[in-house]
Amino acid sequence: MFKIKIKDVKDGLNPWIESTKILNIEGIYDTLNVDDLVYVTGNIEKEKFIYRIFGKVQTSGTIPCSRCLKEHTIKLESFFNFIFLPFKSENDDDVFVYNEDDEYLNLEEPIINILKMEMPLRSLCSESCKGICPYCGKDLNEESCSCHIEKIDPRWEPLKKLL
Ligand SMILES: [Zn+2]
Numbered sequence: 001m002f003k004i005k006i007k008d009v010k011d012g013l014n015p016w017i018e019s020t021k022i023l024n025i026e027g028i029y030d031t032l033n034v035d036d037l038v039y040v041t042g043n044i045e046k047e048k049f050i051y052r053i054f055g056k057v058q059t060s061g062t063i064p065c066s067r068c069l070k071e072h073t074i075k076l077e078s079f080f081n082f083i084f085l086p087f088k089s090e091n092d093d094d095v096f097v098y099n100e101d102d103e104y105l106n107l108e109e110p111i112i113n114i115l116k117m118e119m120p121l122r123s124l125c126s127e128s129c130k131g132i133c134p135y136c137g138k139d140l141n142e143e144s145c146s147c148h149i150e151k152i153d154p155r156w157e158p159l160k161k162l163l
């Protein structure tokens with residue numbers, strides 16, 4: 001669950017390796033259905049009351065193609081570097097506050113947010129995806145249609161009358 005038990009962390013470097021199941025990650029436009037586990041490999045560095053947690057997070061899942069909506073697999077991977085302090089410090093996205101009597105440092109939200117930032121704005125099943133015909137709805141990767149020939153751009157209609 002990406003929770004670090006504070007009592008178990010010794011001064012200096014402590015390895016942190018964990019994997020957790022997360023169902024999906026919501027991006028701005030699309031949701032990734034996470035098929036794999038979310039893997040974290042990194043370290044917790046403790047210096048007195050300061051915890052620096054850094055490493056790499058990765059997972060993979062399926063997402064609809066931005067052009068044809070076909071589900072395809074993508075990988076998300078990112079590095080992180082978080083600081084946990086027992087008091088409020090400068091406003092930084094990577095700095096978090098914990099209470100002295102907390103049992104755990106909760107990394108779940110920071111880790112998921114890092115993955116959200118890695119979500120592509122646009123994801124294509126293939127670079128050459130032809131998408132879906134806006135007129136007849138056919139998947140143009142599988143069949144062709146003649147809509148673009150038959151349909152005349154309506155903006156040209158007034159000009160045609162002048163001819
Ligand atoms: Zn596609």
Ligand SMILES: [Zn+2]
Nearest residue numbers: 133136145147
């Ligand atoms: Zn068509």
